[in-house]
Amino acid sequence: MTDRADIHPDANGFRRLSYTCRCGWIDWGHANGTGAAGLLTRLKAGHNDWPANSSSNIYLNSSPAFLVSYTQRMGNRHIQLPLNTRQWIVKRGLSSAMLVHVAYTIFLSESLAFESYQNRWVWRVLTDSGFSAEDLVSNMVGFYRALHGKSEADMRALCGDVGEAESLAIWDSQVPNGLGAIKNRTTQPIYFSSSACPGSQSLPTEFRSLQLSPHGMNWVQPRGTSVPLGIAASWLRYTYDSTGDFRISLN
Numbered sequence: 001m002t003d004r005a006d007i008h009p010d011a012n013g014f015r016r017l018s019y020t021c022r023c024g025w026i027d028w029g030h031a032n033g034t035g036a037a038g039l040l041t042r043l044k045a046g047h048n049d050w051p052a053n054s055s056s057n058i059y060l061n062s063s064p065a066f067l068v069s070y071t072q073r074m075g076n077r078h079i080q081l082p083l084n085t086r087q088w089i090v091k092r093g094l095s096s097a098m099l100v101h102v103a104y105t106i107f108l109s110e111s112l113a114f115e116s117y118q119n120r121w122v123w124r125v126l127t128d129s130g131f132s133a134e135d136l137v138s139n140m141v142g143f144y145r146a147l148h149g150k151s152e153a154d155m156r157a158l159c160g161d162v163g164e165a166e167s168l169a170i171w172d173s174q175v176p177n178g179l180g181a182i183k184n185r186t187t188q189p190i191y192f193s194s195s196a197c198p199g200s201q202s203l204p205t206e207f208r209s210l211q212l213s214p215h216g217m218n219w220v221q222p223r224g225t226s227v228p229l230g231i232a233a234s235w236l237r238y239t240y241d242s243t244g245d246f247r248i249s250l251n
Helices: 034-045 096-118 135-148 152-159 164-174
Strands: 017-020 024-027 057-060 063-070 073-075 080-082 086-091 236-240 246-250
Touching (some): 017 152, 017 164, 034 063, 034 096, 034 135, 057 086, 086 096, 135 152
Parallel strands (some): 057 236
Antiparallel strands (some): 017 024, 063 086, 073 080
């Protein structure tokens, strides 16, 4: 969760929160791209994430596949809790471009799950950040940052960071109850008026190139339990269908 204090630079000069002309409010902690970079690396490697399943023969419909796991963490600046790790079955042999679309889909799916957990009343003792105005947009910016290998300075320039003073002015005049009170369930920025942003505010074209990959074709999210850890073996074959159900047979 971000608040007004995050607009100011910390002891290391890092300004976690800022308003930008083209991307709206951005939490630069969320937009660091670290989680997205790790997910992209694992997908391109194409091996089963869980060592206990490394010898398993996994198929999606009739095509060889592998299991990838991914999670995000929630909390505030003092407490961080991991959410349940979720798994996906991804078809092997996809092109680099197709893998990027699958990674983007998994990343946004987990981001939505993350925000949904934060929006539950039981977590509000930690944060009121579920679907906060800047959350999903910041995650999306972080994914593109990881994909293109850009620096934080590159992304601030691309988004049009208005700086500390103007961000404070926008907060004080237009965000009286904090960004947690402004909900956004999309990756489309919510814009605020600013003298530093003349003309129309719109998302950079660099952040519009990726499309979501449909469930059931190149990937599925398993229903219930994924590959059972206790019976993973090279002589067993796990075949997932397009709905996420699986059956076990002899390989």
